[in-house]
Amino acid sequence: MMSEEFDKYFETNKQTWDKKVDVHAKSDFYDIEAFRKGKTSLKRYELEALGNVSGKSLLHLQCHFGQDTLSWSRMGAQCTGVDLSEKGIELAKQLNVEIGQNAEFICCNVLDTSKHVKDQFDIVFTSYGVIGWLPDLKPWAKIIAERLKPGGTFYMVEFHPIVWMFDYLEEKRIMKYGYHQKNVIYEEYEGTYADTNSNMISKEYGWNHGLGEVVSSLTEAGLRIQYLEEHDQTPYEIFPGLIEKEKGMFETKDKLYPLIFAIKAIKG
Numbered sequence: 001m002m003s004e005e006f007d008k009y010f011e012t013n014k015q016t017w018d019k020k021v022d023v024h025a026k027s028d029f030y031d032i033e034a035f036r037k038g039k040t041s042l043k044r045y046e047l048e049a050l051g052n053v054s055g056k057s058l059l060h061l062q063c064h065f066g067q068d069t070l071s072w073s074r075m076g077a078q079c080t081g082v083d084l085s086e087k088g089i090e091l092a093k094q095l096n097v098e099i100g101q102n103a104e105f106i107c108c109n110v111l112d113t114s115k116h117v118k119d120q121f122d123i124v125f126t127s128y129g130v131i132g133w134l135p136d137l138k139p140w141a142k143i144i145a146e147r148l149k150p151g152g153t154f155y156m157v158e159f160h161p162i163v164w165m166f167d168y169l170e171e172k173r174i175m176k177y178g179y180h181q182k183n184v185i186y187e188e189y190e191g192t193y194a195d196t197n198s199n200m201i202s203k204e205y206g207w208n209h210g211l212g213e214v215v216s217s218l219t220e221a222g223l224r225i226q227y228l229e230e231h232d233q234t235p236y237e238i239f240p241g242l243i244e245k246e247k248g249m250f251e252t253k254d255k256l257y258p259l260i261f262a263i264k265a266i267k268g
């Protein structure tokens with residue numbers, strides 16, 4: 001595939017995410033007012049996995065408008081957030097000032113991170129709905145390895161690839177996309193996961209990536225996998241038909257497949 005085709009896909013996604021920022025900033029889903037007052041946006045999996053981050057440097061890839069980045073910053077980490085959306089980075093910088101943190105935010109395609117960020121970090125972090133925006137995970141994994149200090153930790157928590165095999169735009173979800181599908185997936189719909197009643201039109205290009213591809217990309221880049229976990233529960237109710245089993249954690253009624261996976265790895 002020609003690089004200009006990728007450029008078209010990324011530009012369309014960027015425009016959609018720029019529009020999403022305004023909608024998401026007003027949504028109950030992101031609850032900015034509670035965040036401003038001190039509520040963390042981080043969830044159970046990442047908090048338990050990374051523990052005490054005080055005094056550590058942390059790079060957050062695909063940070064949207066920086067709530068998670070700033071939540072780590074509040075916990076004492078020295079944080080840098082990267083995102084494709086200029087609107088997202090503008091809001092992240094605004095929130096950074098409002099809540100008195102000293103995080104840095106950089107607008108760039110995640111695959112260009114090393115062109116804009118030269119430091120190495122104790123931790124590289126990414127979460128919930130990130131790798132599906134990338135056509136190839138090898139350059140992504142290479143970026144992670146480049147930006148980690150020797151002995152540094154990479155942690156990702158992400159929606160399970162089985163979840164992305166379904167089409168959720170119809171009333172009843174149907175299995176439509178291949179687990180290893182290489183062809184780009186285009187979706188156009190009204191609203192967004194944070195506000196399904198919004199009249200904004202989301203136009204999105206994405207790609208499916210199996211667990212084998214994720215793990216292989218990271219190990220080929222020089223990372224040593226500590227664990228790969230799969231979980232039936234998700235902290236985000238963004239798929240239809242989920243049941244809240246305990247406060248803030250959702251699962252499918254039949255639990256036929258996991259909803260979340262998490263990987264912790266060390267730079268070798």
